[in-house]
Amino acid sequence: MIIRSAEFVTSAVKPAQYPPAALPEIAFAGRSNVGKSSLINTLVNRKRLVKTSGTPGRTQLINFFTVNGQYTFVDLPGYGYAKVPMAVRKNWGPMIETYLTARDALAGVVLIMDIRRVARSEEMDFMAWLQHYGIERILVLTKADKLSKSEQRKQRGANAAALGVSPDRLILFSARTRKGRDQVWNAVLDAAARKEAER
Numbered sequence: 381m382i383i384r385s386a387e388f389v390t391s392a393v394k395p396a397q398y399p400p401a402a403l404p405e406i407a408f409a410g411r412s413n414v415g416k417s418s419l420i421n422t423l424v425n426r427k428r429l430v431k432t433s434g435t436p437g438r439t440q441l442i443n444f445f446t447v448n449g450q451y452t453f454v455d456l457p458g459y460g461y462a463k464v465p466m467a468v469r470k471n472w473g474p475m476i477e478t479y480l481t482a483r484d485a486l487a488g489v490v491l492i493m494d495i496r497r498v499a500r501s502e503e504m505d506f507m508a509w510l511q512h513y514g515i516e517r518i519l520v521l522t523k524a525d526k527l528s529k530s531e532q533r534k535q536r537g538a539n540a541a542a543l544g545v546s547p548d549r550l551i552l553f554s555a556r557t558r559k560g561r562d563q564v565w566n567a568v569l570d571a572a573a574r575k576e577a578e579r
């Protein structure tokens with residue numbers, strides 16, 4: 381995918397602050413520190429369009445970006461990080477749920493997981509919830525560079541079993557090596573095209 385432009389649009393916490401929903405939109409979700417910002421930056425070939433951080437869980441805003449004037453990318457706040465203050469954590473669910481259910485332009489959600497972990501109830505609940513709302517799911521195991529090829533295969537199998545999907549549904553990715561970048565882009569383009577066709 382050739383990137384001609386990638387621009388920050390705005391941050392929002394509630395629908396009145398969302399930008400106009402003119403373009404097919406892809407949202408990125410995952411636990412704090414999983415590598416979500418790094419994945420988005422890799423997709424758009426930028427070092428720091430989206431800030432990566434050593435202090436996870438701070439950003440509790442929904443951030444909107446326009447890519448090539450054709451797609452909107454949405455960086456959702458990370459979930460499940462213990463250090464996020466309780467008051468912030470309590471707002472996370474409603475804010476994200478409102479966004480995911482209210483946004484007509486939403487073409488799909490990229491769910492990003494650390495390949496070294498095995499999906500647990502948080503990821504499974506989120507998967508089931510997305511399916512319930514008929515929201516397309518693009519599943520990514522990131523930080524693949526941290527494991528050997530055989531460990532990657534093992535973790536892919538374990539995650540596929542936990543999530544109840546076929547292993548080939550899980551895209552192995554690395555922001556460090558850019559492995560899987562084309563595959564994620566293809567999944568994004570497919571989801572966007574399907575959304576365009578139905579709108």
Ligand SMILES: Nc1nc2c(ncn2[C@@H]2O[C@H](COP(=O)(O)OP(=O)(O)O)[C@@H](O)[C@H]2O)c(=O)[nH]1
Nearest residue numbers: 412413414415416417418432433523554555556
């Ligand atoms: N080795 C490796 N480190 C990564 C990768 N992606 C992210 N990281 C590191 O993981 C940490 C969190 O990344 P970030 O993108 O800020 O995560 P976010 O909180 O999910 O947005 C940073 O130190 C990144 O450098 C990857 O693919 N491979």
Ligand SMILES: [Mg+2]
Nearest residue numbers: 416417431432
């Ligand atoms: Mg981030």
